[in-house]
Amino acid sequence: MKILILGSNEDIHAAHLKQSLTEKGITVEYLDTRLFPTQLKISWQPINHTGYLTFPDGRQWDLTDINKIFWRTFSGVNVPQLADSYQQTIAVNDATGLLRSFMRCTPEKWVNGWEAYEFHKEKPLQLSLANKIGVTIPATLVTNDAQEIINFSQSYLDVIFKPVYGGSHTQLLTKEHLEINRMNLALSISPVTIQEYIPGTNIRSYVIGEKVYSAEIRSSSLDFREDKRAKLIYLETPEDIKRQCLAITKAFGLKWTGIDWRFKPNGDFIFLEANFSPMFLHFERETGCPITEDLIELLTS
Template identity: 60%
Template sequence: MNILILGNPQDVHAVAIKQAITAAGAIADYLDTSLFPQHLKLSWQPGTTTGCLRLPSGKLLRITDIYSVYWRTFSGVNVPSLQDEYQQRIATNDAMGTLRSLMQACPARWVNSWQAYELHKEKPLQLSMVKNVGVKIPKTLISNDQEEIIQFTNSLEKAIFKPVYGGAHTKPVTPEHLEPKRLELALRLAPVTIQEYIPGTNIRTYVIGDAIYSAEIRSSHLDFREDREAELIPVELPASVQQQCLAITKALMLDWTAIDWRLNPNGEYVFLEANPSPMFLHFENQTGFPITQKLVQLLMQ
């Protein structure tokens, strides 16, 4: 059984999964797309399952030999620098087009798929889809319109802001942020996500297939990712929320995910985000939940 790990040996999560796959008796290799097209070779005949990968080691894997792929980190492609910008763009587009095509044509099970990865980049759409399956989300505005942002923020008791795409931590909205000139300059660069602040407790839930593991994250920080001293306490979600977890996972085309919630003082679980390739080793070490084992089982099903 050949299993690929989308990532590289510099990532501790990729290494942990590779070691666990090997211990379970399967063959694991890294698929580091940053080595394409210089060192990683791809071939495919469209309309067929005739295709292969030649890894930097020289190992040849036909796409029909690949049982599953664990999506850890997608690094894009790495085309050598060219003096001609037009040729650089053509080469990069050709490399990405080849890679994207083969990743979607490969009949192996992807945990998670290209489609799930693409959807995750559209966080406003993700929120909307989750609300459509009956899950509570924060009041949210995505905008680069100064008047709309001020009006929306003033309608909330307390507001936070964060990037639309992700990549930075959540911060509280202050009067300084809404100063007209500062706000106008910022919104000329990019739109922003404004949300109502949800008081309460952070809950993180890992869903692996039909297995669900949750823990309360006790932290004084607005964004618990900034808190290295955050305490993790295993909790059992209500049955209705567990069903919501499975509904979210299905709606977002995920086989596994980490869902972040806020549990408000009224006992309501409010959805914040679902990550298609979350870090998990610290969570696993602190709670004892068998996340690595469940992931390997999912990849070997």
């Protein structure tokens, strides 16, 4: 059995999974796309769908011999800097075109795959799809129109804002943020996601295949990612929420995910987002949930 991990040993989750698989006698290598096309070689034939990976040390893997590929981190291609910017663009596009074709030609092998990766980047669509399948989401506005933000903020007691794409922490919207010149300047640079503030605590649910594990994240911070003292308390996942977790995972084209909820004092779960390649080691250590073993099972079944 041969398994690839998209990423490198610089990522502790990738390194942990590689070590765990290796200890079970499974052959594992990193697919570090930063080495392509300078050191990593890829060949693919569209007619018969055959292909090869040749690693920097000369070892070659046949595409048909690769059982699964685990998507941890994707760094794109790494084309040497050329003096001619036009040739640089051509080189990057050519390298990206082959790499993406190689990554997409066997979608059944990926945990998770390219289409799910692309969908993950469209967070407003993610919320919309969750709502369409019957999952409760916060009242949300995505816009670069200052007046729309003012109108929306007047409809709720408290409102939060965060980037459309992600990558930064959630903040409460204040009167200072609503100053019109400040808003117009910020919104001329990028749109923003505005949501009603949901009182309660945070819940993280992991889905691996058909298994679901949840924990309450106890933190005094608005965004628990800022709180290094946040506590994880294992939570038996209610059956209706488990069904929603599995439905979200399927609808989003995922084979595994980490789903973030807001847990209201009245017991309602409000969906926030589903993570395409979530970190899991801290959750596993704090709760004892066997995420590593379940991932191994998913990758080897």
